[in-house]
Amino acid sequence: MANDTITDLGEKQKTLLGADELILNMGPQHPSTHGVLRVKLKLDGERVIGSECMIGYLHRGVEKIAEHRTYQQFAPYVDRMDYVAAVSNGLGYCEAIEKLLMVEAPPRARVIRTILTELQRIASHLLWLGTHALDIGALTPLFYCFREREEILKIFEKYCGARLTTHAFRIGGLQYEAYDTLEKDVERFCKAFDSRTKDYEELLTQNRIWLGRTKGIGILKAEDAIAIGATGPVLRASGVKWDIRKAMPYAAYDQYKFEIPVGTTGDTYDRYLVRMEEMRQSRLICLQAIENIPSGPIMAKVGKVLKPPPGEVYHAIEAPKGELGYYVISDGTVQPYRVRIRPPSFVNLQAFDQMARGHLVADVVAIIGTLDIVLGEVDR
Amino acid sequence: MQGVIQATMDFVKQYWAPLVCSLAIVAILPLVAGYIVLVERKIMADMQARLGPMRVGPHGLLQPIADAVKLLIKEDIIPDEADKLVFWLAPVLSVAAALLAMAGLAIGPAFQIAKDINIGILFVVGVSALGIFGIVLGGWASNSHYSLIGALRSSAQLVSYETAAGMALVCGLLFAGSLNITSIVQAQYDQGIWFGLLAPVAFFTYLVASIAETNRAPFDLPEAESELVAGYMTEFSGFRWSLYFLAEYTNMIVVASVATTLFLGGWLRPFPRTTWLNFLDFLPPLAMIGVAAYCFMRTPKQPARVQQMFMLAVAGLCLAVALVLAAPLVVPAVKPFHDGILGAFWFILKVSLYIYFFMWLRFTLPRYRFDQLMRLGWHFLIPLSIINVLVIGIAMIVGQYFNLTGGALLLTTIPASIIALIVALFILASEQKSEPQKASAAPDSYA
Numbered sequence: 001m002a003n004d005t006i007t008d009l010g011e012k013q014k015t016l017l018g019a020d021e022l023i024l025n026m027g028p029q030h031p032s033t034h035g036v037l038r039v040k041l042k043l044d045g046e047r048v049i050g051s052e053c054m055i056g057y058l059h060r061g062v063e064k065i066a067e068h069r070t071y072q073q074f075a076p077y078v079d080r081m082d083y084v085a086a087v088s089n090g091l092g093y094c095e096a097i098e099k100l101l102m103v104e105a106p107p108r109a110r111v112i113r114t115i116l117t118e119l120q121r122i123a124s125h126l127l128w129l130g131t132h133a134l135d136i137g138a139l140t141p142l143f144y145c146f147r148e149r150e151e152i153l154k155i156f157e158k159y160c161g162a163r164l165t166t167h168a169f170r171i172g173g174l175q176y177e178a179y180d181t182l183e184k185d186v187e188r189f190c191k192a193f194d195s196r197t198k199d200y201e202e203l204l205t206q207n208r209i210w211l212g213r214t215k216g217i218g219i220l221k222a223e224d225a226i227a228i229g230a231t232g233p234v235l236r237a238s239g240v241k242w243d244i245r246k247a248m249p250y251a252a253y254d255q256y257k258f259e260i261p262v263g264t265t266g267d268t269y270d271r272y273l274v275r276m277e278e279m280r281q282s283r284l285i286c287l288q289a290i291e292n293i294p295s296g297p298i299m300a301k302v303g304k305v306l307k308p309p310p311g312e313v314y315h316a317i318e319a320p321k322g323e324l325g326y327y328v329i330s331d332g333t334v335q336p337y338r339v340r341i342r343p344p345s346f347v348n349l350q351a352f353d354q355m356a357r358g359h360l361v362a363d364v365v366a367i368i369g370t371l372d373i374v375l376g377e378v379d380r
Numbered sequence: 381m382q383g384v385i386q387a388t389m390d391f392v393k394q395y396w397a398p399l400v401c402s403l404a405i406v407a408i409l410p411l412v413a414g415y416i417v418l419v420e421r422k423i424m425a426d427m428q429a430r431l432g433p434m435r436v437g438p439h440g441l442l443q444p445i446a447d448a449v450k451l452l453i454k455e456d457i458i459p460d461e462a463d464k465l466v467f468w469l470a471p472v473l474s475v476a477a478a479l480l481a482m483a484g485l486a487i488g489p490a491f492q493i494a495k496d497i498n499i500g501i502l503f504v505v506g507v508s509a510l511g512i513f514g515i516v517l518g519g520w521a522s523n524s525h526y527s528l529i530g531a532l533r534s535s536a537q538l539v540s541y542e543t544a545a546g547m548a549l550v551c552g553l554l555f556a557g558s559l560n561i562t563s564i565v566q567a568q569y570d571q572g573i574w575f576g577l578l579a580p581v582a583f584f585t586y587l588v589a590s591i592a593e594t595n596r597a598p599f600d601l602p603e604a605e606s607e608l609v610a611g612y613m614t615e616f617s618g619f620r621w622s623l624y625f626l627a628e629y630t631n632m633i634v635v636a637s638v639a640t641t642l643f644l645g646g647w648l649r650p651f652p653r654t655t656w657l658n659f660l661d662f663l664p665p666l667a668m669i670g671v672a673a674y675c676f677m678r679t680p681k682q683p684a685r686v687q688q689m690f691m692l693a694v695a696g697l698c699l700a701v702a703l704v705l706a707a708p709l710v711v712p713a714v715k716p717f718h719d720g721i722l723g724a725f726w727f728i729l730k731v732s733l734y735i736y737f738f739m740w741l742r743f744t745l746p747r748y749r750f751d752q753l754m755r756l757g758w759h760f761l762i763p764l765s766i767i768n769v770l771v772i773g774i775a776m777i778v779g780q781y782f783n784l785t786g787g788a789l790l791l792t793t794i795p796a797s798i799i800a801l802i803v804a805l806f807i808l809a810s811e812q813k814s815e816p817q818k819a820s821a822a823p824d825s826y827a
Contacts, residue, residue: 024525031609046529046750137597137604137747143428209598209746361529362607362749 021049024361028057032135032365035375039352039364046360051353055346058379066339071097071171071306074339079165081343082377084127087120087156088319090169095250096315096326097171100308103301107294109173110252115186115289116159116168117251117317118282122193123152124320124372125275125282132272132369133204136213141200148196151189158185172302183290190283197279204272214269218355218367221266228350232322234371237274238266244318251317256288268370275372307334321345321372341380345373398493405482405493413629414444420739427743438690454618459522462615466521471616471623474514478630481508485637486561488647488723500561501549501638505542508634509593511627512538515602515612518624522615530611533750534602537592540757541599545589547765551575551582551772552642565646572653572786576643579772581797583643585765587737590635592753594628597742601750636734637727644730647723653786664725668702671695759811764804771796 022043027033036057042050062081066074078093079086091113098105105113130145153163158179160168168174204210220230222238235242243260245253261277263270308330316325322344331337348371355367392399418433418440425432433440458467483493484504497503512535519531552575556564568574576583592599603611613624640646649660675695682688704721748756775796779789 022525024529032607133746137600138745139424139597140428140743143430147429203744204746207746209748209752212752213746213749360749360751362601362604362747365607 026364028054032131033368034131034373037349037368037373037375037378039368041356041361041364043361046362048356048359048361048364051356051364053349053352055349055375055378058375060380062380063339063341066336068335070334071308071336074336075169075171076165076167078341079167080376081341081380082124082319082321082324082345082374083164084374085120085124085320086165087116087168088124088317088324090167091117091251092315092317092319092324092326094169094171095317096313096328097306097308098300099315100311100313100328100330101171101302101306102309103172105173105300106297107252108296109169109298109300111255111289111293112174112178112182112298113169114252114256115182115286115293116156118285118289119152119155119186119189121282121320122279123149125279126152128275128320128369128372129200129272132366132372135365135369136210138203138207138210141203144196144199148189148193151192155182155185155189158182170299171306173297173299175299177298178293183293186286186290190287193283194280197276201276205276211269213362213366214272214370215267216265217268217359217363218370219265219267220351220355224354225266225351229347230322230351231347232318232320232344232372233271233274233278234322234348234351236261237263237270239264244316244323248316250315252289253285256285258282258285268366271370305334307332316342319344321374321377322348343377343380345371345375345377346380349373349378401493402483405479409479409482409630409633410448410626411444412633413626414448416629416632416735417447417625418444423736423739424743427740438687441690448622451618451622456619457615457617459524459615461523463521463523466517467615467620470514470518470521471620471627472514473517474511474627475623475630477507477509477511477514478627478634480510481634482630483507484561485634486565486641486646487637487727488721496560496562499559501553501559501564501642504634504638505546505549508631509538509542511631514624514627515595518616519612522612524615526608526610526614527612530602530604530608530614534595534612536750537595537599537601537753537757540754541589541592541761544757544761544765545586545593547762547769548582548586548589549638549642550769551579551765554769554773554776555579556642561641561646564641565648568645569648569652571789572651573789574643574645574648574650576639576645578789578793579643579768579797580794581764581768581800582772583639585761585768586639586643589757589761589765590639591738591741592757594631594635594738596632596738598745598747599753600742600747601753604747632735632738633731636731636738639734640727640730644734645726647727649722649726661722662706664722665702665706668698668705672698672702760804760808763807764800767803768797768800771800 022045024041024043025038026041027038028036033039038054038057040052040054041048060080062077065077069077075090075093078089081089094105126145126149130142133141156166156168157163159182160166160176162168168176220234220238222240225235225238226240230238231242239262241260241262244250245258246260258281259277261274261281263274310330310332312327312329314325314327316323318324323342324344325342327338327340327342329337329339352367352371355371356364359367421443422432422440433443436442436446458464481504484497484500484507486500515534516531519527519529519534522528552564553559555571555575555578556567558564558567571578591597595602601611602608603613608614613621616624645652649657649663651657672695675691675698679688679691679695682691705725772793775789775792779785779792782792784791
């Protein structure tokens, strides 16, 4: 394979038996690179002695597109970044622009946003769990996860008509009033979800093979995680208690009680446990939120044409995969001067090399899975 | 000229039964393998809250045929850089070994190609192990890194687990005192108890090792689809790919048949000499009648006329089988012939349950990592199986000394099995202590 010419993976290293190194190209078409990630691995037998992630296969120039769209027109584009958590992307963008406009969404809109975003977090984590388990060879959890995710997508569909790229929120609030049985649907989902998480745990949490495949794999120390700027479950599993929902509350998160699960060792198993617990916490937030949805308007008073005053703003939310930040500069026209997006997957992916080094090929797929990357977001 | 014709006639006269049987195996086995795939997909679907194949034929029953046609008419792709001859030869080798192993097996006393070869089990095990050449050569010839890694994994895995499997088989052979398949089953009849019950640890070892040998989950590392795309099969497509598939499923049937013959009493019913269990002989026809009745009852509920016809046909078929199985109750004259059919029923039932267990594991468990697989093999299964041979041998001598036979042998073999397990676990624990977490943490030389 003529892949040695593309980039160099450094000096020739000593291999265990003095054999030649093997360069293995994983992706961009590979069953477990979660899209079009391409990983170049330098192998000694099956052991990884060097790796390089190559990205950009899904680059669509989202940030540049923003400069040629009005503020409202750009909102659907952010759904296409992390396409398995479109609601969260939308929330971050809408709130960033609201900050720029110096308006606040009304309380009712904020609570409904919180409910949908937390459901989206559960959906995103379910997709992660299913694919991660599939990468490690457990076939069945995927279908159970999709069964539950389907319920969430049905709620989205009932709310805004779309399932995946929802464009659920508008700058200043919501376009759609909550449909009549939203609370009931969410409650029914949450009630059923509790016992269903137990199903996954039975299949995986205490499974000896699962423990063997995830414990001690891809350890990311807290200081390393902070140094590369990792956020979300990847950071928390390393033992750093940092969650923007608590640290800088947005939407309606300051009203609800929830725990931030943290791990201890920062290995793949810890990240698994953290995400599992996050799903349960999200479920609790949803249950609290539907108990008391305030009445009132769903849209703040914003004009039909948005012309934020010149200035800049950075707003970050805790997306399912970590800190999703929007840095927006306005020059006073209807179009943003610049939108810089800080995608959590992109930043977390930096940890890949130090996590994978010294492990086996089989662990590489476990590590890609545990980082929970979405290439739409990495490449933008 | 006369001599040649005479010789040919003699040959045909002498070997017509094996010839018919081998033709049947070559012609029918691909179909059987295809339907095992369908059953696997249906079971998987059932466990995963979905329906599985539903489109081709009623409940997807014609899916294997559709798949076969699709695979046959697919473009035949050979990678440019591949070693063409070996690439062509490898899948053929794989499937030939698997089919050849079937020759030594016996589904019932009457159904066997290579009749009463005195090295029966050894032949089956040896020939089926040859299939590994197809995998290694195929992986090598594709000139792809994924294929190469898959092939290497496969050979290492077979070498490790064949040892454990062989040792487990030795335990069964100790009881049987023969390698001949008919004699092995006869020995289990004489003892009145399956060898799997006399040597549970050996059965367990063989069960695990046979899963690894056939490259099935959780030991399906050579073709681990999430790591190596498809392992040694990555570059194969169309008919060549389906040959590998056929070999894999045939191998499953082979290992299941070996286990059934040696540990599960072959074509004997459970506890063949316990007279109060004689009613079990009526079970096969009754079961078939039950299935027929179920199909008959479901017929009016089928939405389409075709489906109704189909259900009726299935019910009719089951009734016919039940009639054949129940024939000697009415006509005692066919009894000897009938024993063979009854035996085949039990044999196929046991093989099916064994394969079902394979599938069940596949849908339930995650995949082992390569070093973990090797550790399980070398640090646990091989010591366990060797110790087990030793203690079972001692148990047999003790049993002979006290003139124990049949179920009474359990008095010596069960404690022996427990001792073997404890010793093996002890070895595993001490080895884990001596090399703490070597595999999971990165070795220092790479840090």
